[in-house]
Amino acid sequence: MTSIPPDPALEECEPPTGGKLSRERMLACALEIIDREGIEKLSMRRLARALGHDPMSLYRYAPNKAALLDGVAETVLAELTVDPTDPDWAAQLRAVARQYRRIALTHPNVVPLLVTRPLATPLALRPLGTLRPLEATLALLTRAGFNGADALHIYRALFGLLHGHLLNELQELVDNPQENDDLLRLGLHRLPIGEFPLLRGLASTLAAYDGAAELESGLDILLTGLTTTLTPIPSKSRTRKGRNVTSAAAENTPPGGLKQRSS
Amino acid sequence: MTSIPPDPALEECEPPTGGKLSRERMLACALEIIDREGIEKLSMRRLARALGHDPMSLYRYAPNKAALLDGVAETVLAELTVDPTDPDWAAQLRAVARQYRRIALTHPNVVPLLVTRPLATPLALRPLGTLRPLEATLALLTRAGFNGADALHIYRALFGLLHGHLLNELQELVDNPQENDDLLRLGLHRLPIGEFPLLRGLASTLAAYDGAAELESGLDILLTGLTTTLTPIPSKSRTRKGRNVTSAAAENTPPGGLKQRSS
DNA sequence: AGACTGATATCTACAGCGTAGGTCTACGAA
DNA sequence: TTCGTAGACCTACGCTGTAGATATCAGTCT
Incomplete structure (x- = not known):
């Protein structure tokens, strides 16, 4: 049998x-x-x-190995719970972010899967489990008064930040084997002496990386940035404050910036 | 022969x-x-x-296939030029970001390599070509008056944002085959009808994704966030304004937030 | 009881993979 | 001439993902 x-x-x-x-x-x-x-x-x-x-x-x-890997990613992502009924949307997003970080640190080897598998599959064909946090986040933000486009924007910003942060943090983990940090510097020590003076000088700073704090500061920046650009519709009236993100972005482009095409 | x-x-x-x-x-x-x-x-x-x-x-x-892939990533990354002498550090970072985006969109299939290969190799052992943008960015920020730790922090934030953004944008590319956008909705159409109402309603918004604008808005948020938390040493005096990022983060943690350990 | 059906598990086989280890050739220096 | 070395090639090993056919089971219907 x-x-x-x-x-x-x-x-x-x-x-x-x-x-x-x-x-x-x-x-x-x-x-x-x-x-x-x-x-x-x-x-x-x-x-x-x-x-x-x-x-x-x-x-x-x-059906094949790729689907199996998608299944593993889905399994891991299923541990993420988004509460769309939380009245404080920003706090809920913070909670989601911290939870996501914990999950990723518990399964660091799965993170490459989490960040790259979606690149291979159109959204509508992805495992449903991976779309559920998205739908729940949209629900959360819709309840908070955001329209669909802004909610999607916030979702993207949050998960962009998360993925970027996690790639950073896992990199640091690789860099810091649990040995004495003098040995870490030994690692940096083999860099060509004339070419990387600044990097070599930062050995101790590299070793002191604090992922949790880094994420918090990223969230601070993101959330204050978002709340000053976007505001939910105040449930009674339908007036908006800082409507379009794109135009807001265009306004304060630095004056002396090098020009570069948009698309 | x-x-x-x-x-x-x-x-x-x-x-x-x-x-x-x-x-x-x-x-x-x-x-x-x-x-x-x-x-x-x-x-x-x-x-x-x-x-x-x-x-x-x-x-x-x-020496082996992994090294070959690293070499490819290095080749692509070599197209990225950072000018450490730019007097306007923020503008230079914007330029770097836009350049990086263009490179990534020119070689979308290489992006998974760019974001995940570093996870497999300690920093000091990575191909030197991939460390050069880091060193140059540190030089740029050091000239601008930041200390090493803050410069590193800014570098991480920038490339975290970039990687997160690119993963988002390339995902959208996969989602939007160049067909009629009605067909795109057909893709979403196959989602279970009761379970993803919000997502299904956002078909047209998904199709209208503008990566360049999205990146600019991200940069706006990041740079304003950074400049309010960190300030370079004003070349004469050595006083600082918003010293520690971590403590700044700790201050405005949302009051009603669910608690979660730090590490 | 017997036959049929569909799900589950197994076996065999194929084309392709990364790469260890050895060999063959060409060329510049001694 | 001889040698060393660099570059290329060949063979072979154990591994991979999976197509296709076959076996074994549980249950239902006659």
């Missing part, structure tokens, strides 16, 4: 791992492997071995 | 492509394949075929 013993020499995923297969078990096991060894160590055959099944069995639960 | 005719049935990279191999030719050809067909279509064997050489010859110019 479900033969192929789980290869006790190699580690496996769940208790006896001989039992019935299911999409959930498969995705959970894939996530475990990715968390432990990274994305590129995950192969269909390896996953099947860990589950104690034949590789081809996996294709009953995912 | 340099045999193996370039396989005229398959496309190739440069004029006759039989000539001497070199790291530059190899990387240029790899970039061309990636631009045309995407990263996952690039294999050592495929690249060698396009160059009219044996696959193993490539290993003379790159």
Whole structure:
């Protein structure tokens, strides 16, 4: 039946791992492997071995490997909860951001998936689980009085900030192995001596990176920026304050800036 | 010698492509394949075929495939020029951002490489070409009077914003095939009818995405945010205004916010 | 009871992958 | 002439994703 013993020499995923297969078990096991060894160590055959099944069995639960990876990303993203009923939209966005950061730090190897998989699939074809935070955020902002376009704008700004920040922060994690920070400087030490004087001088600063604080300051900037450009419709009247983001942006382009085409 | 005719049935990279191999030719050809067909279509064997050489010859110019990909990313990033002598640092950062965006849109398939490869390599071991914009930006900001820590902070914020924005914008590109936008809505149309009412209603807004304007507004927010939190040392006195970013962040945490640990 | 049906699991096989290790050739220096 | 070295090539290994056919099961209908 479900033969192929789980290869006790190699580690496996769940208790006896001989039992019935299911999409959930498969995705959970894939996530475990990715968390432990990274994305590129995950192969269909390896996953099947860990589950104690034949590789081809996996294709009953995912049409191909790309879909499996999408499934893993979806699983991780499902941990993100957005409460569209929160009366304080800005606070809710902060909460979402902090939650997202925690999830990403728990599964750092999945982050490349989170940020790049959407590039390969049109929005409407993406796994529904990945669209749910979007819809919930739109609901939150709509309740707060924003129109659809502005809500979408805010969503994009928030997740752009988040993705950018996480890529930064995970980079720092790679840079700082848990060794003595003198050794970190040794790493920088091998840079050509004349060419990177400033970078080399910043070894201790690099080591002192504080991701949580960095994110908070980014959120501060973003949210104050947003609230001064966009304002929700005040529920009774329908007047607006700083309507169009684009025109607002055009106004204060720096005077001496080099010109560059728009599109 | 340099045999193996370039396989005229398959496309190739440069004029006759039989000539001497070199790291530059190899990387240029790899970039061309990636631009045309995407990263996952690039294999050592495929690249060698396009160059009219044996696959193993490539290993003379790159120790392995990962290094080759790093090389491609480095090549692309080399197009980015930062002028550290610009007296208007904010304007120069804007110019860099716009330039980076243009480069990314010219090579959209390389963007995943640009944003994720650094996650796999400690900073000091990265290809030097990818560190050069960092050093130059630090130089720019140091001349403008910022101390090292703040300069680094600004650099991170800028490239975080850029990466986040580009991931957003390239996502929209995937969403908007150049067909009639009614068809785009057809794409959204297949979403479960009760579950995504807001998202489905935003079809036309999604289609109207303007990446350039979006980036400008992001830069506005970022730069005004930065200039109110950080100020350069005014070249004579050494007093500072809004010293610590972290503390500034801590001050205006929203009152009703859900609490969440820092690290 | 027997036959049929659909889901689940397995097996076999293929074309392609990255790359270790060895060899062949050409050329400049000794 | 001999040697060393750089560049290119060849072979082979173990791995990959997955198409296609086959086996095994549970349940339902006759």
